[in-house]
Amino acid sequence: MKKMTVFAGIFLTFFLVSFLGKATDKTSAEEPAMMPKKVQSIIENKCIGCHNTDSRNDKAKEKLDFKTLDGLAKIKKIGTYNHIVEALEKDKMPPEKFLAKNPDKKLTQREAKIIMDWANKEAAALMKK
Numbered sequence: 001m002k003k004m005t006v007f008a009g010i011f012l013t014f015f016l017v018s019f020l021g022k023a024t025d026k027t028s029a030e031e032p033a034m035m036p037k038k039v040q041s042i043i044e045n046k047c048i049g050c051h052n053t054d055s056r057n058d059k060a061k062e063k064l065d066f067k068t069l070d071g072l073a074k075i076k077k078i079g080t081y082n083h084i085v086e087a088l089e090k091d092k093m094p095p096e097k098f099l100a101k102n103p104d105k106k107l108t109q110r111e112a113k114i115i116m117d118w119a120n121k122e123a124a125a126l127m128k129k
Contacts, residue, residue, distance in 0.1 A: 081123035
């Protein structure tokens with residue numbers, strides 16, 4: 001009887017670890033790319049609403065999906081980081097039409113610089129690899 005209890009305990013522990021591990025993997029695969037807290041905060045507050053896998057804005061998520069950014073091939077990822085910088089330098093993001101309805105989503109100059117610095121740094125690091 002004691003062996004059965006030990007076996008049941010081990011089985012239950014294994015099952016819980018396996019189940020929780022899979023749940024954690026699924027969640028992390030759906031989160032935005034790894035990024036510093038400052039950048040992540042800005043992206044989550046101002047960008048992720050349109051630029052994510054679940055967005056109804058097909059054009060925006062096709063151009064940039066922060067949830068799948070880490071899974072892109074190296075050259076595609078570098079291009080995406082460069083596209084982020086270019087769009088922010090030209091003040092194209094968020095678009096004026098969107099900001100007319102959502103003025104709270106406008107990036108400050110400081111926020112845009114934080115994102116551009118991050119994207120430039122990531123692209124440069126990838127080019128060195």
